[in-house]
Amino acid sequence: MSAIPASPLETVDTNPWVRYVDRDLLIALLAIIGIGIVMLASASMWVAQKQYDDPYFYLQRQLFYLMLGLCMAIAMYQIRVDFWQQLGVKLLPLVLALLVLVLIPGIGKEVNGSRRWLNFGFMAVQVSEMAKLIMLLYLSGYLIRHGKDLSTSPSHQPLLIPLLVLGLTGGLLLLEPDFGSTIVIFVTGLALLFLGGVPLKRLGILLGGAILVMIPVSMMGYRGDRWDALMNPWAHEADKGYQTVHSLMAIGDGGWFGNGLGGSIQKLFYLPEAHNDFIFSILAEEFGFIGMLVVLCLYGWLVMRAFVIGFQADKVGKHFGAYVAYGIGFWIGFQVILHIGVNLAVLPPKGLTLPLMSYGGSSLMITLAALALLMRVHRETQLAQFGLPERRVLKPTKVRPVKRTARGE
Numbered sequence: 074m075s076a077i078p079a080s081p082l083e084t085v086d087t088n089p090w091v092r093y094v095d096r097d098l099l100i101a102l103l104a105i106i107g108i109g110i111v112m113l114a115s116a117s118m119w120v121a122q123k124q125y126d127d128p129y130f131y132l133q134r135q136l137f138y139l140m141l142g143l144c145m146a147i148a149m150y151q152i153r154v155d156f157w158q159q160l161g162v163k164l165l166p167l168v169l170a171l172l173v174l175v176l177i178p179g180i181g182k183e184v185n186g187s188r189r190w191l192n193f194g195f196m197a198v199q200v201s202e203m204a205k206l207i208m209l210l211y212l213s214g215y216l217i218r219h220g221k222d223l224s225t226s227p228s229h230q231p232l233l234i235p236l237l238v239l240g241l242t243g244g245l246l247l248l249e250p251d252f253g254s255t256i257v258i259f260v261t262g263l264a265l266l267f268l269g270g271v272p273l274k275r276l277g278i279l280l281g282g283a284i285l286v287m288i289p290v291s292m293m294g295y296r297g298d299r300w301d302a303l304m305n306p307w308a309h310e311a312d313k314g315y316q317t318v319h320s321l322m323a324i325g326d327g328g329w330f331g332n333g334l335g336g337s338i339q340k341l342f343y344l345p346e347a348h349n350d351f352i353f354s355i356l357a358e359e360f361g362f363i364g365m366l367v368v369l370c371l372y373g374w375l376v377m378r379a380f381v382i383g384f385q386a387d388k389v390g391k392h393f394g395a396y397v398a399y400g401i402g403f404w405i406g407f408q409v410i411l412h413i414g415v416n417l418a419v420l421p422p423k424g425l426t427l428p429l430m431s432y433g434g435s436s437l438m439i440t441l442a443a444l445a446l447l448m449r450v451h452r453e454t455q456l457a458q459f460g461l462p463e464r465r466v467l468k469p470t471k472v473r474p475v476k477r478t479a480r481g482e
Contacts, residue, residue, distance in 0.1 A: 141434070164211070242258060263276055332358060349432045350426070375405065380402045385454050
């Protein structure tokens with residue numbers, strides 16, 4: 074009697090070339106999270122002991138956020154990508170309402186002069202982190218609905234709506250103020266519009282206009298002081314250049330191989346926000362140039378996988394998934410560049426986290442959710458390449474044995 078053939082899905086599952094989860098992306102993600110937890114523990118112990126009389130306060134909260142983020146990521150991975158295509162435009166009014174709500178005194182939580190958080194008791198949610206993901210979903214869906222008009226229409230009307238949405242979101246973020254998130258969202262949006270078919274010349278004009286608007290905004294008030302300190306930090310090392318000077322001292326003290334885990338001097342109340350805005354400087358001081366290079370390679374690997382997943386999705390006709398994957402790559406890559414640029418004194422301080430490493434529940438959970446969505450895009454792309462249905466067949470159909478009659482028939 075011949076063996077019962079396995080279902081098509083089970084046959085493909087035994088093929089090592091088919092991966093429902095991108096293993097390279099998963100390895101890079103786990104490595105960055107692991108290094109991040111170790112560095113957060115090292116960078117936050119002294120400040121946590123001083124502020125809360127508990128050296129593990131920030132570490133425990135970050136582990137709590139990590140568990141919540143992983144649960145959110147698992148849930149996101151179970152949802153089909155097409156669902157987010159329809160939901161993106163519906164979530165946009167919600168996030169805009171939250172960006173308005175966070176500006177209201179008594180509702181929005183103010184920290185260090187910025188009103189960016191909504192307090193829910195057990196945790197504070199940073200709305201700008203939600204805006205990054207929701208804007209990405211909205212723009213990806215808009216490009217699917219109006220992509221042909223963006224590339225062929227001689228008028229600016231198809232381009233006007235996403236630009237107005239980007240401008241409104243950026244304006245609300247600047248009122249918090251959150252200049253760093255504004256730049257990340259705007260640049261990611263322009264990159265997606267370019268991939269959607271907007272001519273480079275037109276985008277260049279828009280980018281030039283945005284820069285002309287951003288320059289005076291970035292030079293107003295405390296931001297002007299930051300630029301002044303950036304140009305000559307050593308002349309202002311006791312006041313507005315204090316963070317930049319001690320960040321450079323931390324990186325310089327690290328040398329090639331660093332002072333070893335826990336060996337940082339600058340985290341001992343010299344460098345403010347060592348566990349958050351300047352965690353990369355502490356990593357450089359403790360693990361040196363080699364440690365910096367390893368972390369940069371891991372982020373580069375992660376971003377490269379996002380672009381590869383986007384390219385593969387585009388080839389099989391999963392255009393919305395492709396835009397989402399490209400957008401996540403641009404978002405994370407550009408935010409890493411901005412964070413490291415601040416730590417290296419190439420850019421003025423902006424308060425941007427280093428994704429998956431800096432302390433912050435909203436940033437960690439939203440980034441994990443975005444990467445789970447990226448893995449879902451990869452899963453659906455793999456299934457489409459082999460012409461397989463989305464639902465997995467768990468067990469093959471059982472064949473009942475044939476009963477013989479008394480005559481042996």
